[in-house]
Amino acid sequence: MAVVNKPVDVVIVGFGWTGAIMAMELADAGLQVVALERGDDANTEPNWAYPKVVDEIAQSARNGLLQNLSKTTVTLRHGKDDTAVPYRQIGSFKPGQGVGGAGIHWSGVHSRVMPEELRLKSHVTERYSAKFIPKDMQLQDWGVSYDELEPHFDRFEYVCGTSGQAGNIQGRKIEGGNVFEAPRSRDFPLPPLADPPTSALFAKAVRELGYKPYALPAANASRPYVNSYGCQLGPCNFCGFCSDYGCINYSKASPQTTILPALYRKPNFSLRTNAHVLKVNTDSTGKKATGVTYVDAAGREIEQPASMVVLAAFHLHNVRLMLSSNIGKPYDPETGEGVVGRNFCYQVLNSVNLFFDKNTYINQFMGAGGVGQAIDEFYGDNFDHGPLNFIGGGVIWGRQTGNGPVRGIPLPQGTPGWGSAWKQAVKDNYLHSGRIEAQLSNMAYRGCFLDLDPTYKDAYGSPLLRMTLNWQDNDQRLSEYVGGKLQDIGHAMGAKSMSGRIIKRGTDWDTRAYQSTHINGGTAMGTDPKTSVLNKYLQSWDVPNLFVLGANVFAHGIGYNPTGMVGALAFWAAHNIRSTYLKNPGPMVAK
Amino acid sequence: MAASTSEVAPPTATPASNDYAPSFFTPAEWAFLNAACARLIPNDDNGPGAVELGVPQFIDRQMGTPWAEGALWYMQGPFLEAKAEFGYQSALTPKQQYRLGIKAIDEAVQAATGKPFAALPPTEQDAWLKRIEKGEVKSDALSLKSFFGSFLLKNTMEGAFGDPLYGGNKDMAAWKMIGHPGVRADYLEFVAEAKPYPYGPVSLHGKRG
Numbered sequence: 001m002a003v004v005n006k007p008v009d010v011v012i013v014g015f016g017w018t019g020a021i022m023a024m025e026l027a028d029a030g031l032q033v034v035a036l037e038r039g040d041d042a043n044t045e046p047n048w049a050y051p052k053v054v055d056e057i058a059q060s061a062r063n064g065l066l067q068n069l070s071k072t073t074v075t076l077r078h079g080k081d082d083t084a085v086p087y088r089q090i091g092s093f094k095p096g097q098g099v100g101g102a103g104i105h106w107s108g109v110h111s112r113v114m115p116e117e118l119r120l121k122s123h124v125t126e127r128y129s130a131k132f133i134p135k136d137m138q139l140q141d142w143g144v145s146y147d148e149l150e151p152h153f154d155r156f157e158y159v160c161g162t163s164g165q166a167g168n169i170q171g172r173k174i175e176g177g178n179v180f181e182a183p184r185s186r187d188f189p190l191p192p193l194a195d196p197p198t199s200a201l202f203a204k205a206v207r208e209l210g211y212k213p214y215a216l217p218a219a220n221a222s223r224p225y226v227n228s229y230g231c232q233l234g235p236c237n238f239c240g241f242c243s244d245y246g247c248i249n250y251s252k253a254s255p256q257t258t259i260l261p262a263l264y265r266k267p268n269f270s271l272r273t274n275a276h277v278l279k280v281n282t283d284s285t286g287k288k289a290t291g292v293t294y295v296d297a298a299g300r301e302i303e304q305p306a307s308m309v310v311l312a313a314f315h316l317h318n319v320r321l322m323l324s325s326n327i328g329k330p331y332d333p334e335t336g337e338g339v340v341g342r343n344f345c346y347q348v349l350n351s352v353n354l355f356f357d358k359n360t361y362i363n364q365f366m367g368a369g370g371v372g373q374a375i376d377e378f379y380g381d382n383f384d385h386g387p388l389n390f391i392g393g394g395v396i397w398g399r400q401t402g403n404g405p406v407r408g409i410p411l412p413q414g415t416p417g418w419g420s421a422w423k424q425a426v427k428d429n430y431l432h433s434g435r436i437e438a439q440l441s442n443m444a445y446r447g448c449f450l451d452l453d454p455t456y457k458d459a460y461g462s463p464l465l466r467m468t469l470n471w472q473d474n475d476q477r478l479s480e481y482v483g484g485k486l487q488d489i490g491h492a493m494g495a496k497s498m499s500g501r502i503i504k505r506g507t508d509w510d511t512r513a514y515q516s517t518h519i520n521g522g523t524a525m526g527t528d529p530k531t532s533v534l535n536k537y538l539q540s541w542d543v544p545n546l547f548v549l550g551a552n553v554f555a556h557g558i559g560y561n562p563t564g565m566v567g568a569l570a571f572w573a574a575h576n577i578r579s580t581y582l583k584n585p586g587p588m589v590a591k
Numbered sequence: 592m593a594a595s596t597s598e599v600a601p602p603t604a605t606p607a608s609n610d611y612a613p614s615f616f617t618p619a620e621w622a623f624l625n626a627a628c629a630r631l632i633p634n635d636d637n638g639p640g641a642v643e644l645g646v647p648q649f650i651d652r653q654m655g656t657p658w659a660e661g662a663l664w665y666m667q668g669p670f671l672e673a674k675a676e677f678g679y680q681s682a683l684t685p686k687q688q689y690r691l692g693i694k695a696i697d698e699a700v701q702a703a704t705g706k707p708f709a710a711l712p713p714t715e716q717d718a719w720l721k722r723i724e725k726g727e728v729k730s731d732a733l734s735l736k737s738f739f740g741s742f743l744l745k746n747t748m749e750g751a752f753g754d755p756l757y758g759g760n761k762d763m764a765a766w767k768m769i770g771h772p773g774v775r776a777d778y779l780e781f782v783a784e785a786k787p788y789p790y791g792p793v794s795l796h797g798k799r800g
């Protein structure tokens with residue numbers, strides 16, 4: 001028999017970015033809130049203190065801050081008729097674990113979304129035609145508009161102390177900022193970070209090519225900052241240990257640096273770590289959540305009753321929990337019916353390494369996760385897709401994120417992997433190479449989805465989530481097109497040679513090399529319960545006292561990094577819970 | 592062949608020492624590891640090689656960590672054959688990879704030349720390593736191509752370029768060779784300048800080079 005805890009108003013599953021935002025907002029509304037986190041507690045002191053954390057062996061080679069895959073992972077396959085195999089080692093994506101989640105070891109690129117991405121189906125139909133959408137592509141509108149979300153994008157940026165320069169304030173275009181961006185209500189809280197060599201070379205080259213570079217918005221503080229919760233950030237010193245690492249300087253926005261100190265002072269909030277949630281419990285009607293069941297560090301099964309349940313366990317765990325809890329109809333790729341697991345997408349990333357002469361110092365050991373210059377000429381529908389005949393786009397950037405030799409030293413094509421010639425090449429290139437990338441939207445397809453694996457189980461006996469995904473023709477052609485621009489930019493930057501990874505027609509999804517942790521879709525938000533799991537307020541259509549956060553709510557892929565959107569949506573959901581739901585708990589949109 | 596392994600591994604956090612006795616590797620395995628490391632990163636005009644850097648010690652010490660038991664990975668079966676894009680699908684832990692991998696290579700070399708790998712001249716060792724890297728040397732026990740790329744070579748690079756406290760990168764010589772400042776992690780004044788960085792490396796123990 002499970003131990004039963006005292007009932008609370010709200011139980012939050014997972015305590016990373018979205019869990020922290022929701023906990024803060026609902027505790028602030030006076031509710032009794034409990035957060036359950038499967039990993040350990042963690043904080044700047046002592047976990048990410050200098051110099052302990054800046055250890056490439058512990059963090060990058062042995063994945064010190066990442067999800068322990070021996071406990072739970074996912075399975076992978078390219079198509080629905082293949083047999084999936086487990087993701088046994090960390091490869092192309094890096095889920096987090098412990099208080100702060102992936103919000104600790106993320107990079108900090110902090111973008112929004114383009115208005116037309118939220119109504120892509122309508123937009124494409126209006127500008128091109130309904131026939132422009134390939135047969136198996138499952139486009140749909142998200143049900144929420146950019147204007148509705150704007151205050152929440154702004155809120156999250158001001159919580160994070162994001163560094164950047166506006167390109168469009170209330171319709172007024174500003175040179176030097178991103179002139180393609182959707183209108184923002186005011187400037188960024190902090191000015192842009194200084195440009196490291198890669199970004200400076202990139203900006204100069206793209207300007208010469210006729211593009212309009214802008215400083216990538218970064219949740220790495222360029223100045224000291226105090227946010228609305230009274231949490232303080234110090235200036236980023238470009239330490240070069242950002243992505244994969246916890247920040248030594250209180251500079252990278254994370255739940256710990258921007259929310260938790262204020263949240264922990266609230267007596268109506270409590271946190272339980274080493275609490276792995278197995279499922280959401282529902283009553284006999286299946287239409288009301290009664291709480292969750294979790295396993296504690298001692299292996300005991302414990303039930304936590306609550307009036308409201310929030311899933312904030314990161315993309316793949318949110319989807320897995322919905323499937324394991326039998327909430328919402330699972331997607332069936334044969335019939336195209338069902339919703340949970342539908343529209344699973346994974347951002348496309350193309351990378352090109354640039355090798356310069358001996359007098360060009362890039363110093364790749366310096367850098368910050370979010371610092372860079374970017375262009376948006378090939379984002380969303382900023383360019384005419386008519387003659388190109390594909391849908392989607394993305395950002396091209398010259399970032400300098402910081403890199404060390406254990407993380408891998410990129411070398412010119414044809415260099416041997418070892419021996420004296422390799423050694424000479426490492427010596428010649430380490431200080432003189434940089435990287436440019438194109439990060440692109442990935443659309444939703446009938447054959448790309450999530451469900452429960454029939455064979456493999458986690459350490460708690462639950463089936464693993466199964467990912468069925470491969471690159472499709474539309475996205476491969478988009479990638480080839482934008483990939484070509486990378487070559488032009490690399491030449492204009494003066495690279496003497498380049499080597500890279502461009503996804504093309506015929507390229508299969510490779511799960512080995514790190515790509516990004518930007519997986520999305522699976523519990524889409526939307527206007528139609530036949531194609532979405534959640535309404536526009538991220539409330540379950542089937543179980544109205546269940547709210548689901550994370551990039552899993554995306555209806556399909558976007559070109560920008562997801563967390564700006566994920567954080568804004570968490571504030572949006574919290575705002576509507578506070579202003580509407582709590583007064584009259586029940587469906588906020590009629591089914 | 593004598594196999595003498597002790598159960599107790601030395602602590603992972605000690606810099607390389609000159610009179611090191613391996614805990615995990617047998618004398619024959621140790622001879623292979625030292626010989627292979629010396630070819631992967633040779634001692635030459637550009638700087639010390641993997642052996643001088645202490646890489647074999649690094650690898651031996653890593654054998655005492657949870658990683659070497661496969662404890663960081665999902666290791667439940669069934670273990671199926673899959674396309675390379677799906678990553679590691681073997682049931683073997685890093686310890687087993689080294690044990691079986693070295694044995695298989697030494698047996699193949701012995702059968703062809705009458706000598707173990709470590710006794711071959713360097714040019715022949717290079718030729719064998721190239722064939723192994725390409726997947727041309729086969730074993731029933733494991734994929735030697737994967738042992739080479741995902742363990743032997745990868746761990747050699749980790750040992751050479753990781754912090755000296757793990758037993759490799761003696762005197763931060765690999766960092767000095769490429770101009771990496773180690774764990775200085777403070778570049779505010781330098782980041783906007785495309786110039787040589789003026790300071791030498793610092794290690795986790797606070798040593799300066």
Ligand SMILES: Cc1cc2nc3c(=O)[nH]c(=O)nc-3n(C[C@H](O)[C@H](O)[C@H](O)COP(=O)(O)OP(=O)(O)OC[C@H]3O[C@@H](n4cnc5c(N)ncnc54)[C@H](O)[C@@H]3O)c2cc1C
Pocket residue numbers: 013014015016017018019036037038039093094095096097098099100101102103105106107108109110111243244275276277278312313314315317369370517518549550551561562563564566
């Ligand atoms: C290396 C890296 C770099 C990144 N860089 C960027 C970037 O530059 N820009 C950007 O926009 N995004 C970036 N991201 C993505 C970003 O980190 C995520 O979008 C963000 O953290 C998602 O927030 P979340 O709340 O959904 O999940 P998380 O922050 O990961 O939090 C989820 C938490 O839930 C816990 N949990 C999971 N399952 C359970 C369970 N069953 N029971 C209890 N607890 C559970 C987890 O342990 C975790 O702590 C990056 C990610 C990585 C890994």
Ligand code: SF4
Pocket residue numbers: 220221235236237238239240241242243245246247248249250251252367368369402
């Ligand atoms: S680069 Fe800046 S934000 Fe990133 S970890 Fe280092 S100090 Fe923190």
